[in-house]
Amino acid sequence: MSRQRVVLSLISFLLSFISFSQVTTEVDTTKIRIGEQINYKIKVEADSTVLVVFPEGQTFTPLEAVEALKIDTTKKDSKFKLSRIYKLTQFDSGSYTIPRQKIIIGEKPFYTDSLRVDVGTVEVDTTKQKLYDIKPIIEVEKSSSNWWIWLLVILAALALIGFLLWWFVWREKPLTEEEEIALLPPYDRAKLALKKLDNSQYLIRSEVKEYYSELTMIIRKYLDEKVYERSLESTTDELINRLQLLKEGNQFPFSKETLHNLETILKRADLVKFAKSAPDTALIEMDRATIEKEIESVKAVLPEPTEEEKLLDQQYKEAQERKKKRTKVIITVASLVLLLVATYVGFGLKYGFKYVNDTILRDESKELLEGEWIKSAYGYPPVYIETPEVLKRVQDTLSDESKDKIKQRVFVFDDAEHLDIKIITDEVDGGEQGQEDIQRRVVQSIEKIIEEWETKNVQNIITKDDQFITPNNVEGSKTHGTADFPIKGSDETFEGEYAIFSFATKEGMIAHVTLVWAKEDSYAVDIAERIMNSIEMKSDEQANAEQESQN
Structure with missing residues (x-):
């Protein structure tokens, strides 16, 4: 009798635990078109004393998590009902499976069921919908700056110089008594x-x-x-x-x-x-x-002057007028040249003649350094970086086999002669990986970057490895050194420096930031230094802390 009572008590306890810890999922649709979003909802019913941890980050691959809404909590008796909606999307057509999601309740993991989603293309009926040419690229007006103040100063200076030249050189001055008599x-x-x-x-x-x-x-x-x-x-x-x-x-x-x-x-x-x-x-x-x-x-x-004498006298007067006008032109040109030389020497003594020359000749690296910089996040895991221009996303170079396992995003800036910026992020399908496997993949990725350089005729590559810590205290590695890089559109090379910053998460996601700059270009060196000081990543702890603060 006592044994039966123990068994019944155990069964009652298990049923009670199960009733207090239930995980269910629901979606608003399993068929979407490219770019549309799915509302994927996870609902948890648990005891009020139990800690519940929902999935974070891109755990829905191959679908991409666009947004994770705040956790909605309601209380009923001694239970908590928690729910969270994830907005998911995909930009390639096909059939995809949302992997099982892990929810931790207390210290015990629970898994949802996988879910199949069909992503279809947008059908266009060309018999009803007119087709139009692609619209041309338009320039976007940059944010306002103080350039107009400098413009007003330059215009005022030119107006003053023009007035002085007119007043002292070109103005028809009233004749003095001696000139009138002459x-x-x-x-x-x-x-x-x-x-x-x-x-x-x-x-x-x-x-x-x-x-x-x-x-x-x-x-x-x-x-x-x-x-x-x-x-x-x-x-x-x-x-x-x-x-x-x-x-x-x-x-x-x-x-x-x-x-x-x-x-x-x-x-x-x-x-x-x-x-x-x-x-x-x-x-x-x-x-x-x-x-x-x-x-x-x-x-x-006195004899009357002949017609020839009158003509000579008229020609003499005209010659004198031309001489007078030529003198004015010479004085004007000489004044302007003297002003330009004085301005050049003045700015050269204050800022340095190289800086002035580069400003006049519109040095490419100098304009990038002094232009309006842009800070943005690229790829996943997101790399936060400040650059002279927005990086362009390009097609990855992965093989078809690798694309099934790795989702790669590549962003580049290669429009300058002495500066290259490249960001590569790899998101691997398969959940958490061992630390050794992650480190091995990081090393292989760096080796692949250097091998790609060699195929592009980069020579005399010298490599050194160091530890790198971002301004927000995320640890990574830094592979840097020197090499001879080919000049775009030329057979010549320039002596350059490079740095490859690598970061990895516990889930096996990897990010590389690659910089290449000319060693002798002081502006490119300053650009690289500023970019390196701006690199930021978010560690797993920082990401979780940020998510908890939002909740």
């Missing part, structure tokens, strides 16, 4: 000079020498321009003899009175200047009137 004909200039002499204070201050110097200079200038071009430097006798010869040669029909008056006044002026003679005021005024009279007499005997 534009007058010789006769008008002589008459104007006599009026100024009348208004002078020479005679009032008894400055007879200065008065006669001005008076004779007026007649000499007039004769120099209209009669004899050496009148200014000739002595009185030389000038009178030349005028006499011109009269005798019938070039200028001067009267005897004109020649006599000019000789008399010029000799009297010589006596005043060199012998300190002092004529009285009446004689001085008479000499002034005589000079004005003889200017009129000379003007009267």
